[in-house]
Amino acid sequence: MMEKMIIGRYVPADSLLHRMDPRSKLILVFLFVGVIFLANNFWTYGILLIYTLLMAGFSKIPPRFLIGGLKPVLWLVIFTFFLHLFLTREGAVIFDLGWFKIYEEGLRQGIFISMRFFLLILITSLLTLTTTPIEITDGLERLLGPLKKLKFPVHELALMMSIALRFIPTLMQETDKIMKAQTARGVEYTSGPIKERLKAVVPLLIPLFISSFKRAEELAVAMEARGYKGGEGRTKYRQLSWSTVDTLMILLLLAVTVLLIVFRG
Amino acid sequence: MDISLKNVEYRYSADTPFERLAIQDVNIDISSGSYTAIIGHTGSGKSTVLQHLNALLKPTKGTVFIGNREIKAGRKEKNLKGIREKVGIVFQFPEHQLFEETVEKDICFGPLNFGVSETEAKKRANEAIKQVGLSEEILEKSPFDLSGGQMRRVAIAGVLAMEPECIVLDEPTAGLDPRGRKEIMDLFYKLHQERDLATVLVTHSMEDAARYADEIVIMHKGTVLQKGTPNEIFSDPERLLAHGLDVPDVVRFQLRIEKTFQTKFDRICLKEDELINMLAAFLKRRGAQ
Ligand SMILES: Nc1ncnc2c1ncn2[C@@H]1O[C@H](COP(=O)(O)OP(=O)(O)OP(=O)(O)O)[C@@H](O)[C@H]1O
Ligand SMILES: [Mg+2]
Numbered sequence: 001m002m003e004k005m006i007i008g009r010y011v012p013a014d015s016l017l018h019r020m021d022p023r024s025k026l027i028l029v030f031l032f033v034g035v036i037f038l039a040n041n042f043w044t045y046g047i048l049l050i051y052t053l054l055m056a057g058f059s060k061i062p063p064r065f066l067i068g069g070l071k072p073v074l075w076l077v078i079f080t081f082f083l084h085l086f087l088t089r090e091g092a093v094i095f096d097l098g099w100f101k102i103y104e105e106g107l108r109q110g111i112f113i114s115m116r117f118f119l120l121i122l123i124t125s126l127l128t129l130t131t132t133p134i135e136i137t138d139g140l141e142r143l144l145g146p147l148k149k150l151k152f153p154v155h156e157l158a159l160m161m162s163i164a165l166r167f168i169p170t171l172m173q174e175t176d177k178i179m180k181a182q183t184a185r186g187v188e189y190t191s192g193p194i195k196e197r198l199k200a201v202v203p204l205l206i207p208l209f210i211s212s213f214k215r216a217e218e219l220a221v222a223m224e225a226r227g228y229k230g231g232e233g234r235t236k237y238r239q240l241s242w243s244t245v246d247t248l249m250i251l252l253l254l255a256v257t258v259l260l261i262v263f264r265g
Numbered sequence: 266m267d268i269s270l271k272n273v274e275y276r277y278s279a280d281t282p283f284e285r286l287a288i289q290d291v292n293i294d295i296s297s298g299s300y301t302a303i304i305g306h307t308g309s310g311k312s313t314v315l316q317h318l319n320a321l322l323k324p325t326k327g328t329v330f331i332g333n334r335e336i337k338a339g340r341k342e343k344n345l346k347g348i349r350e351k352v353g354i355v356f357q358f359p360e361h362q363l364f365e366e367t368v369e370k371d372i373c374f375g376p377l378n379f380g381v382s383e384t385e386a387k388k389r390a391n392e393a394i395k396q397v398g399l400s401e402e403i404l405e406k407s408p409f410d411l412s413g414g415q416m417r418r419v420a421i422a423g424v425l426a427m428e429p430e431c432i433v434l435d436e437p438t439a440g441l442d443p444r445g446r447k448e449i450m451d452l453f454y455k456l457h458q459e460r461d462l463a464t465v466l467v468t469h470s471m472e473d474a475a476r477y478a479d480e481i482v483i484m485h486k487g488t489v490l491q492k493g494t495p496n497e498i499f500s501d502p503e504r505l506l507a508h509g510l511d512v513p514d515v516v517r518f519q520l521r522i523e524k525t526f527q528t529k530f531d532r533i534c535l536k537e538d539e540l541i542n543m544l545a546a547f548l549k550r551r552g553a554q
Contacts, residue, residue, distance in 0.1 A: 011282050011283075013282075061282070062282060064280065065280070065281045065282055068280070068281065069281075177356070177361070178361060178362060180316065180321050180356070181354075181356050181359065181361070181362035182362060183321060183349065184319060184321060184349055184353065184354040184356070184424075185349075185362070185374055185375040185378060185423065185424070185427070186346060186349055186350065186374075186375055186378025186379045186427070187378060188346065191343065202364065203362075203364045203374070206364035207361055207362060207363065207364050210409070211361060
């Protein structure tokens, strides 16, 4: 029932994005998150959209799968759109029902904010779809490396992140399994009145929490049994390598940034 | 109530890069009141087949007939609750589905969902807990204070209390001790005989399949390799062994004897005393020669 979700999932393939160094991909995503706030008119949002679609193309992830997987979040995007559309009261009135007015600024805001939302989700999904959790963690640990001098727990943070990412699919599977078991006992998750469906969450969440706590405990014991004792003196099996493509990709985003600054209103 | 699968194919995550063909071209008929065992290696598609029996999964090709309902690939289905009431499933490790504060509430959960009255549900809980070999005092306890084996029994009681017409069991005894295993298997066999409860059992144990089932289905790599009565299935033990599947101890013993004495008995025995009689007769004949 959850098999179409793509958030936090990795799709093995051999594409430009897959081959990039995780550090450059992380840098790109962080930059993108900042850069997106530069956009404020149709031109600039257009540029960002083209950039994002280009990246999606580079990833070789089948578009149908990408769209299918983003469907659940699209509802959130649409909700954002209408929220802005109805609640903004600035600019000329473009639609008037007497008690109910839609303003030009509302339409603009609605489109821009939901677009911003959508692009952010797409770009971050592309990161996790083309990078294994281990790579993301390694990359992050290396990027934040300098902070170790300030006693910032970089290794622990990276470990926490990799465990979280690693267990998303497991949690999904577990959810699916328990949903099926409760469906077999007469719960309806996909039809019926909203009130009933909300009530149906309890028989799902409790077993999930219990198994997650159990799993966390088992994982901790297993790590300790295998001699894990923090990042001190721990060597790396995988070496990261920065290539020309990584540099070029960062330059591309910088070029986009320049364009945004030029074209923003 | 009869259930039958006609040319059923199922793909997990269809239309995504994770698509995976789990079963194909599966034809199985389960008539009311029968006892069917499904055997096969891990990953051969047994659990996937089971989930079609109460429409938890809808085939990606083919049709499943459940009683008077017809679940066809590619068609939207509504109101599947009626099917779920009639076909109860005990999943692999069913103790993971427990969630209520007390055992009694958890057992009543299924019946209440299907519109049974509160008093009736409690009555059923009381009955079910005794059937699975636990005492009534457990009803007031939290399911999470029980041992693994007790939790398993409570989960099974939760399905029994739904009073299904057909019960589907996915390795119900995995991880239990030998005695618990026998108790649970005997319980299901008793229900099968007393109430004429149609039973479908997925198991890795050839002994159980040979002992309890009227019909055995052997799954191999997502397809049905062979199906028939235990006698038919085990009459060709070499074929099973060639596919890396086990045969019951009795059959293995018979094969060893046949090899040692360079002979071939005229049939395969599934019961120990049957084999003993045949062996005794054989040794007598040999002695006489
Ligand atoms: N949720 C799922 N998503 C994707 N593939 C799955 C899923 N569940 C099962 N499969 C795949 O379908 C195939 C059949 O699995 P299934 O669980 O039916 O096997 P099984 O015979 O029940 O095995 P076992 O004896 O281990 O329980 C396997 O190859 C498995 O990897
Ligand atoms: Mg299974």
